[in-house]
Amino acid sequence: MRVKFRGVLQREALLVRGPAGWGEFCPFPEYDDAESAPWLASAIEAAWHGFPEPLRTSVPVNATVPAVGPDAVEGVLSRFGAVDAVKVKVAEKGQDLAADVARVAEVRRLLPEAGIKVDANGGWDVGEALAALDALARFDLQYVEQPVPDIAGLRTVRFELRRRGHRVLVAADESVRRQDDPLRVAREDAADILVIKAPPLGGVRRALDIIGRAGLPAVISSALDTSVGIRAGVALAAALPDLPYACGLATVSLMAGDVTDAPLVPHLGRIGVREVEVSEEKLHRFAAAPDRRQWWLERLDRAYALLADGSRESRG
Numbered sequence: 102m103r104v105k106f107r108g109v110l111q112r113e114a115l116l117v118r119g120p121a122g123w124g125e126f127c128p129f130p131e132y133d134d135a136e137s138a139p140w141l142a143s144a145i146e147a148a149w150h151g152f153p154e155p156l157r158t159s160v161p162v163n164a165t166v167p168a169v170g171p172d173a174v175e176g177v178l179s180r181f182g183a184v185d186a187v188k189v190k191v192a193e194k195g196q197d198l199a200a201d202v203a204r205v206a207e208v209r210r211l212l213p214e215a216g217i218k219v220d221a222n223g224g225w226d227v228g229e230a231l232a233a234l235d236a237l238a239r240f241d242l243q244y245v246e247q248p249v250p251d252i253a254g255l256r257t258v259r260f261e262l263r264r265r266g267h268r269v270l271v272a273a274d275e276s277v278r279r280q281d282d283p284l285r286v287a288r289e290d291a292a293d294i295l296v297i298k299a300p301p302l303g304g305v306r307r308a309l310d311i312i313g314r315a316g317l318p319a320v321i322s323s324a325l326d327t328s329v330g331i332r333a334g335v336a337l338a339a340a341l342p343d344l345p346y347a348c349g350l351a352t353v354s355l356m357a358g359d360v361t362d363a364p365l366v367p368h369l370g371r372i373g374v375r376e377v378e379v380s381e382e383k384l385h386r387f388a389a390a391p392d393r394r395q396w397w398l399e400r401l402d403r404a405y406a407l408l409a410d411g412s413r414e415s416r417g
């Protein structure tokens with residue numbers, strides 16, 4: 102990474118090659134095997150089955166601003182080129198509301214017309230979320246992503262924001278992708294928008310099915326993957342009948358390296374739907390140390406065993 106994101110400066114991924122192309126298996130290192138298994142299903146879909154037919158040739162994307170100080174905002178934004186939507190990280194551990202307000206204010210100053218959303222990654226409680234959204238209201242936010250960690254809290258924040266007359270919508274991210282039941286948020290009326298990442302939901306087709314059943318607008322976002330994984334997110338966004346918001350798929354711009362000579366980065370706020378050519382030279386240059394490679398291969402084996410058990414069970 103060029104700057105810290107999710108508290109990390111280094112991202113690891115395992116790439117697999119199959120008859121349909123490359124797939125990416127990149128659950129975050131702290132995820133256990135059960136949580137990692139759908140990420141492998143997503144990699145297998147990409148590499149063995151390919152993607153459903155796209156309904157558009159490119160998808161709109163937002164710039165993503167990590168929890169940096171206001172002085173660093175312009176530099177971060179410059180890596181995304183011209184965009185008309187920005188997602189700003191807020192509620193970072195060890196920072197206060199004043200830091201969030203200063204960061205969002207700087208984005209608004211630089212891009213007076215942009216659609217701005219904030220992502221708290223569940224870092225607030227209900228009272229903190231409402232206080233923060235009162236303070237951020239003057240920046241005319243589109244939506245707040247995962248203001249609080251739990252579904253009941255999301256619902257309370259959503260209803261209270263409306264009662265206070267705020268226009269900002271509530272989006273659920275972790276409450277969809279880290280829940281046993283990704284449809285609970287929709288059933289409980291706890292969000293206006295779903296933020297959807299293909300890998301934790303088991304791939305593009307499964308994500309399309311969940312979005313269809315949820316009946317809420319979806320924003321497709323990255324898992325901080327290389328261009329190979331981003332390709333799956335682009336395929337998902339391109340296959341959705343409705344795509345009302347810019348997607349969080351421009352995160353390769355936050356990275357110092359990639360596995361292709363032609364990264365899936367935005368041009369004029371959009372990423373084109375196209376295949377990703379993996380560079381052997383880059384694979385070699387960014388190859389993990391032997392002990393990390395072994396750790397990932399063992400993780401792959403365990404995730405695969407869980408998927409195989411699951412499909413044996415569902416066949417009865």
Ligand SMILES: O=C(O)CCC(=O)C1=CC=C[C@@H](O)[C@@H]1C(=O)O
Pocket residue numbers: 107163164165188220222274322323324325348349350351352
């Ligand atoms: O949505 C975006 O603009 C970029 C992607 C992004 O923010 C994330 C990617 C991967 C892990 C997450 O912590 C984070 C998110 O919470 O949405």
Ligand SMILES: [Mg+2]
Pocket residue numbers: 220222246247274275296
């Ligand atoms: Mg999020």
